[in-house]
Amino acid sequence: MKKLLGIGFWEIIARIILRNRVAFLCVIVFISIVMIVQWKDIKFTQTEANLIPADDKVNVDYTTFLSHFGEEGNLIVIATKDKKLFTPKAFSSWSRLMKNIQSNKEVSLVLSVNNLQKLSKNDSLNTFELTSLVDNNKIQDENYLRQIKSELFNKLPFYEGLLFNKKSGAIRSAIYLDKKIINTKARKDYVLNKLIPEIEKFESETGIDLHTSGMPYIRTLNAKTIIDEIGLFIGAALLITSLLFFFFFRSFRATLISLIIVIIGVMWSFGILGLLGYEITVLTALVPTLVIVIGFPNCIFLINKYHQEYQKHANKAKALQRVITKTGTATLMTNLTTALGFATFIATNNSLLSEFGVVTSINIIAIYLLCLLVIPIYFSYIPAPIPRHLGHLEREYLTAFMNWIVRTVKFNRFGVYTTAVILLIFGIIGIYEIKISGSIIEDMPKKTAFFDDIRFFEKEFDGVMPLEIMIDTKRKQGVLKLSNLKKMEELEQTIMEIPDLSKPLSIVNLVKYSKQAYYNGNPEYYQLPTSQEQSFILSFAKNSAKNAKNNLMKSYVDSTGQYARITTFIKDENGEKMDAIEARIKQKADNLFPPDRYNVIITGKASVFQKGTKYLLDNLLSSLLFAFLITAGLVAIMFRSFKMVLVSIIPNLLPLLMTAGLMGFLGIPLKPSTILVFGIAFGMSVDDTLRFLAQYRLELSRNDWKIKKSVFATFDDAGISMFYTSIILFFGFSVFMLSSFGGTVALGGLVALTLFFGMLSNLVLLPSLVLTLNKTLANEQVFIEPTFDILEHTDEELDELEKKKN
Known part of the structure; x- marks a missing residue:
């Protein structure tokens, strides 16, 4: 493996790219045209996100209900x-x-x-x-x-x-x-x-x-808002990231090519959606913006390395070749870890998340390849950088920031560890305060008129989110037996006693109305018939059902008379009460309708969504653990050292715990949107870790395995790129806070915050751990000869290779 991704491999790749520039550009243009053609197949989802597998009992019950009564929403x-x-x-x-x-x-x-x-x-x-x-x-x-x-x-x-x-x-x-x-x-x-x-x-x-x-109205306007925001996110992300890029590099040419690369990436992202036949959902709508946010850091890393190389020897051709040769495997691995972070969503057994994971992972690799190809080719055609373009390598504010980090790591590691422990305790305490939300409307845009209307109906009519109870009497025409009607009435009385539920609707209401009509419309007779009255009143009702073209009875009793439906509506506060409400209804239903003689199902969109949130939480926590294991395994393979695994995981675990604690203290619940934060942030934050360790390994070989000198030399090279990319990611994800959707705002804000913490953790805690643990690591031969050759290669190594070839 070391030979496969070693100096020779990337030297060959560099030569192929730079000698076949026109061919590669033509291939990129051709692929772009193919992707644009796929846009015609892009569709927006017309269904709601079902977070539970089709074979799960919750979905089976819901499907059974729909088979008898049709679409409820x-x-x-x-x-x-x-x-x-x-x-x-x-x-x-x-x-x-x-x-x-x-x-x-x-x-x-x-x-x-x-x-x-x-x-x-x-x-x-x-x-x-x-x-x-x-x-x-x-x-x-x-x-x-x-x-x-x-x-x-x-x-x-x-x-x-x-x-x-x-x-x-x-x-x-x-x-x-x-x-x-x-x-x-x-x-x-x-x-x-x-x-x-x-x-x-x-x-x-x-x-x-x-x-x-009502659900059709809410879903339609909600979907329209999502579509409208795609353009907002793309425009804002392009503007903010390009301005930051120009501020860092002060080069219009570098900014322009980076902008072109991410725009092509955005075009490809839409094309991939069409090619795979995936619909645009609330998650896949974020992919084009993620391409921009992830693409710019790749551009920063490669262009920054090009400027560093050119500053050394002022040879443009040599600098371009060594950008690829020195950093090829490192950039590949960091992009792979980011892609793997998103790919873990594929294992959630949920189509919504699986499609998001597939599309995002493919696009991350695609934007990496675009950067790897286009940047060297572009800079090979334009003039060499001038001193103004290289000035960012020695900016005063950046130098001051890096000096502060160096001083902290050098003289105050005890303070670093103390702070880390305090933040760890803060996170753990906050985690116990986190609540789980199963609310359908919580993530909807709260500043829109249709959201205000939802609250109006919750106040005036006790909600618009349906909760359904289906009763199988296990015998034809069993619903219209007076004994069963009385049991349903008693169950409805329990429903009416629950403050969060509306007045229920069922066949019981119609039978009561039938008795009222039989007694000439006197409202005092709005009640179930007595045993003496049932024969003639129910016969009237049955005759009415046969003769009426549009009768309400068919909405609450199936054609066989075996299944009855009770519909109520729930106030969609945050879903916390759903389990207690269902447990209370289920307990009463089991008492009235013994399970050995009846089958009672509690379902409906509100119930399915709330259960889906819990299912999603369990699966995403598993996928996050899977991401940790993948990263740990990758580091173990690369360095063959358990201590290096600890060094790489701890600085990335701490920011996640801090964010989780912050969510608990600020009252931000765990829900589909906020659960995604941890997988996304971890997959992106670990990139800085790998880059730092790769550069540190290189500095060890340059500095005769002197630990302190190598760690601080690492800051001079990797520190700048880590700072630039983290700032871009922070502001890039902050774009999502422009959204009208609470979930998207939370996703953007929390990921940005986690990545900011991750930058500080990788720049301060990571080198501190390396200094503390590497007294033994530096003496481990396995660390000296890693399995994967992911490390940048010294100028001497490259010069030696060129001499051998010549």
Whole structure:
């Protein structure tokens, strides 16, 4: 392996690149064209992220529910508390709005005050029939509208919680979309191009503010915000990183080529998504920006090395060749470790994370190859750097910073270790304060109108996130047995006692309404029939179900009458209460419906997402441990020394623990977005460790294995690149804090903070550990001859190689 990646190998690579410049540029152009062609296959996901494997019981239960009742998340609600609604002008506009909405093929049913149907008894047919609550010929009469409002609030308890809030006076309409379009592009087109314009037209006509929500609406606007932010992230990342790059190097030419490289990388990232057939999700949308943030540090490392080489001997051709020859394996390994950090997500058994891991890993290697090829070729064509371009190697602020680090490592290692222990304790204590969030909406953009609408519906109607209970009676028509209906009513009473849940909807409500209708609409009879009443009241209800074209019963009882559905909505605070809520419902359900005779499933999007978060946490912690093991194994293979493994892991573990502790103390919960922080940060932070150790190994051979002299000489070479790349990464990831999404903000801020801690840890703690432990390491022959030749080679070694070849 040492021979494979040794001096000769990279000398050959350097010669191939520099002698075939035009060919390589043509290949890059060709690949770029191929990738651009793939853009046509890029699609945005129309489904929600399911964080649980398909064969997991949670998903099996959810799929079983969908097989009996279809897609649950097809409800859009529109509401207002404005008292002007029951005035002739406003009510007429409201009626037109609802009729226009109903006329769209994407809508299967609209329930609203203007088209509300009352249930009444037809004795001649032994059935119930629906009659209109509102006579459209009288809606210009304000007194009539007041009567309608009074009748709705006082005589139709079936619709309470569904269409009105009796306490606050809020009125809402329920729009049920065609279940076939819920996970298709047609849903997005309808919401953005038809529904929203209609709502805005109504608001303009009446001056009444409407609140709109429901899963299809939330998902559509959430997805639109993600798409809009892709351009924001790319633009901001390009601007910030290029400005920083120019500030460091003061070279327009170096900045330009770095900018071109990362732009090509961004083009390739979109092409790879199209080529692999992956959809743009909340995670893969971050990949183009990650390419920019990771690409610039590669450019910095190679260009900085080129300037250092040129400063030594003022020979451009020699400097370009030695950039590749000296640093080839080191840059390859550091990029591989970064790619491996992201690749660990592939092992999570989750398609969302696996696709993110695959795409990001491929793009990291692609941007590395671009940098390795383009930078030497570009600088071979342009004039040699002038003194102004090399001035960054001896800047006063950088020199002062590096001198402070050297002094700290040289004279205050006890203080370094004391600080590290204190920070370790801080992190461990903070970890115990971390909470796990299973909230669907917590990461949604909080400054948007649709997020405010979610909070409105949580306040007025106790939430919009569905929680479903499915009861299998294990016998046909078992649902309509009075004994089972009474058990369901008792279970619903338990649900109503839970403050975080809304009033449940089920067949029980319809049967109660049937009894009320049988007794001529008297609201005092809104209750389940007695055993004496059940035969004729339930026969009326069954006849109604057979005759009605659009009856609500089919939404809550399957076609066989064996399965019943109870729907409630949960306030999406942070998901902490979900387990307790489900446990309480499950305990009551098991008492009412013994598991040996019934099967009760608790599911729904809110429940699946919360369980998915916990599943993701377990898997990502495992993948992070896997990343540690890979890095440890790589270092062990390279240096064949357990002490070197400790030296490489400890400085990268401490920043992760500090960030975790900070999350605990600041109340930032563990959720899908923040869990990703640790894998990403570790994969990128360990690069600095490997670069430092590689340079340190080189300095040992240069300085006759004198430990202190070698450590401090390492700062003169690797320290500058480590500082530059860390600053670029810090500000690059900070770009994500411009997002409207809380999860993306947390991801960017926490990764940036962790990488900043990682830089200080690698520049201060790492050399301190090397100085402390290397009294024995320097004497280990295995360290002197590493398995992998990842180290930069001395000028003498390269000169000797050239002499042999000549």
